[in-house]
Amino acid sequence: MEIKVVHQIMEWNEDCSDKIKKDLREKKVCLVNVMGSPGAGKTSVITSIIERLSDRFKIGVIEGDIAGKIDAEKIQSLGIPVVQLNTDGACHIEAMAIDNMLPDFDLDALDVIFVENIGNLVCPAEFNIGEDFRVALLSVPEGDDKAAKYPLMFSTTDALVINKYDMVDYFDFDTDRVVKDATDRNPSVKIFKVSNKTGDGLDEFLDWLGKRIEDKISA
Amino acid sequence: MHELSVTQSILNIALESAEKAGAEKINKITIAAGEMTGYVPKYVQEYFNIVSRGTIAEGAELEFKKIPASALCRSCGKETPLTDYRFICARCGGSDLKLTHGREFLVDSIDVD
Ligand SMILES: Nc1nc2c(ncn2[C@@H]2O[C@H](COP(=O)(O)OP(=O)(O)O)[C@@H](O)[C@H]2O)c(=O)[nH]1
Ligand SMILES: [Mg+2]
Ligand SMILES: [Zn+2]
Ligand SMILES: [Zn+2]
Numbered sequence: 001m002e003i004k005v006v007h008q009i010m011e012w013n014e015d016c017s018d019k020i021k022k023d024l025r026e027k028k029v030c031l032v033n034v035m036g037s038p039g040a041g042k043t044s045v046i047t048s049i050i051e052r053l054s055d056r057f058k059i060g061v062i063e064g065d066i067a068g069k070i071d072a073e074k075i076q077s078l079g080i081p082v083v084q085l086n087t088d089g090a091c092h093i094e095a096m097a098i099d100n101m102l103p104d105f106d107l108d109a110l111d112v113i114f115v116e117n118i119g120n121l122v123c124p125a126e127f128n129i130g131e132d133f134r135v136a137l138l139s140v141p142e143g144d145d146k147a148a149k150y151p152l153m154f155s156t157t158d159a160l161v162i163n164k165y166d167m168v169d170y171f172d173f174d175t176d177r178v179v180k181d182a183t184d185r186n187p188s189v190k191i192f193k194v195s196n197k198t199g200d201g202l203d204e205f206l207d208w209l210g211k212r213i214e215d216k217i218s219a
Numbered sequence: 220m221h222e223l224s225v226t227q228s229i230l231n232i233a234l235e236s237a238e239k240a241g242a243e244k245i246n247k248i249t250i251a252a253g254e255m256t257g258y259v260p261k262y263v264q265e266y267f268n269i270v271s272r273g274t275i276a277e278g279a280e281l282e283f284k285k286i287p288a289s290a291l292c293r294s295c296g297k298e299t300p301l302t303d304y305r306f307i308c309a310r311c312g313g314s315d316l317k318l319t320h321g322r323e324f325l326v327d328s329i330d331v332d
Contacts, residue, residue, distance in 0.1 A: 001240075001242075001330070001331055001332070002328050002329070002330050002331075003236055003237070003240050003242070003328060003329050003330075003331060004327070004328050005232065005233070005236045005325075005326045005327060005328055005329055006325060006326070006327060006328075007232045007236070007325055007326045008324065008325050009225060009228050009229055009232065009250070009324045009325055009326060010225070010228070010324055011228070012228055013224075090221075091221055092221050094224065122257060123221040123257065125257075126221065126256070126257055127221070148303075151255075151303070151304035152255065152257055152304070155255075155304050155306075184305040184306060184307060184314075185304045185305055185306055186306065187306055187314045187315070187316075
């Protein structure tokens with residue numbers, strides 16, 4: 001006998017993601033999901049964001065990257081509340097993990113939380129974690145074919161930061177190709193060419209980021 | 220692998236529906252999966268064989284029905300297929316599209332005794 005079911009498989013994660021959104025809206029806290037390969041520069045860029053936007057926003061960080069506590073300690077040394085997720089062996093963060101972490105923050109004292117997702121271009125894109133928007137990083141040494149090879153990541157992100165742009169001449173990196181592959185899949189994506197090392201391009205990205213956070217917390 | 224949490228969810232949904240129907244055994248679970256969801260059916264089946272042990276779904280076959288990606292084009296007003304995740308209308312070349320199919324991921328039906 002066949003029984004019709006029609007039940008969303010991801011419902012458990014979606015429900016939890018919606019709950020986080022609602023909780024954070026009440027507290028006027030913005031959540032940003034930062035994704036990209038290991039080594040793309042997620043921690044470095046979050047560090048720059050902290051250095052450059054801390055006078056405007058009260059910032060917190062959730063560190064999901066697996067490599068011990070190195071990243072969390074780096075961020076803590078900047079005087080920012082940071083929680084390390086224990087994601088031993090996990091390949092992505094789920095909404096439930098974020099929901100469990102939020103009580104560790106004083107949400108009344110925060111404007112924005114950045115989540116450094118696990119270094120992986122594949123499955124983090126499948127899981128909403130209650131974020132208001134997504135930032136994906138692709139660094140020049142990873143190659144210019146990644147937006148085509150990992151389409152979901154690049155089709156669901158709000159901003160694409162092409163990081164390590166100081167290396168662009170060393171890697172035969174065809175920026176136009178990345179821009180085309182990303183915008184074909186995601187016509188509204190904002191693309192920024194950034195060198196977190198020299199600071200080139202950071203202003204444009206931080207302008208956009210600051211506006212998005214502002215929009216959210218003043219809404 | 221993230222297929223594990225997804226597989227657990229599939230099992231829970233199937234068991235719940237079977238229980239409601241008073242079924243004794245689940246033979247098959249049919250999953251509707253959009254082309255733009257990234258699950259590997261082989262892994263899901265392998266995890267399923269493990270997590271379903273000792274339940275009425277033990278031994279059940281998972282069938283994946285693939286749903287092609289398509290979108291509604293706001294420029295020409297027509298439905299267009301999407302290739303390779305590209306948001307480009309196959310009819311008029313427009314890129315102002317609203318996704319209609321391709322991201323589905325659901326337990327569509329179960330076959331039970
Ligand atoms: N040349 C160059 N190196 C960078 C840049 N941004 C980050 N890095 C380096 O890339 C390495 C990995 O960065 P990290 O922030 O730890 O990456 P994560 O794994 O994504 O968090 C570190 O050695 C950084 O110093 C950049 O813009 N240019
Ligand atoms: Mg890191
Ligand atoms: Zn995963
Ligand atoms: Zn059209």
